[in-house]
Amino acid sequence: MSVRRLAEVQPEGFSPNRETTAFAKAAVKKYPDGKQASAVIPLLWRVQEQNAGWVSEPAIRWTAEFLDMPYIRVYEIATFYTMFNLQPVGEFHVQLCGTTPCMLRGSEDLKTVCRKVIGDQMAVTADGKLSWVEVECLGACVNAPMVQINKDYYEDLTPDILERILSDLRDGKDVKPGPQNSRHRSEPLGGALTLVGHVTAKKAKPKAAPKAKTEPKAKAEPKAKAAAPRKAKAAPAKAAAVAKPKKPRGVKAPKQPDDLKLISGVGPKLERTLNELGIYKFAQIAKWSKAEIDWVDDYLSFKGRIERDDWIKQAGALEKGVEEYVRVFGKKPK
């Protein structure tokens, strides 16, 4: 970690407001007598909140005095943890994770966006809205690459998405934190892959039971009962395999990709996303199975739009040429 120093320009003093004083008194009470120093991190955090997002030198002194700690001990803590900003930050302060998993998944490109939209690290934009800094792992590696903006995580980012988020925050628009690629928390894309069969098997049990009861002899019952669960287990496995969304197989970028924008409902941005998935040709889309349609639909958060817009039929016609498209749909592709 690089050396972190206090800002060169400091305010003359720090005076806690009513909320900070009440917070500090309550925090200290959580620890036994003589152990009040244990409250140093929550106190510095509260001080930072009051002080427009950064910890000043007078605020560090006040915290040390309140907790009866040597000033240097509080200084060490404030300068060690990157959660404490040592100079003024923007209204929306971006902490960008640059550690290995995020780096392998594209954090360098995210840094380029921050430099373009915000400027140098720890510089505040002229409107006071944005600032950024690179930090070490924020513990959300499974959703890499990611950033933390104020208290929220934004995960599974691409440069385009981060740029949009920064622009929306600047414009005062609502922005949804969490994964940005439609997946739920850290589940695989397309939904959970484990315990699915387990739930279905439970539902299947009552169906198997009546068979065993029809056996005439008491001795035969155990065999029938033993056989029933096997059947019940096999059925849901099949059902789950049919229903499970499946990522369509992508290909390397061909020399002559098709113009996927000819499909009604596909614009330049969506075409780029499909290309990122290895989808370049009408023929690929025309062959998608239901499971593959479901996967892509979920990935794009389309809620059924692929089937509503009939991408498969459109792609099938476009594969044969514009004339075929006109013949099938009675109009030219856009």
Ligand code: FES
């Ligand atoms: S490496 Fe980025 S969150 Fe862990």
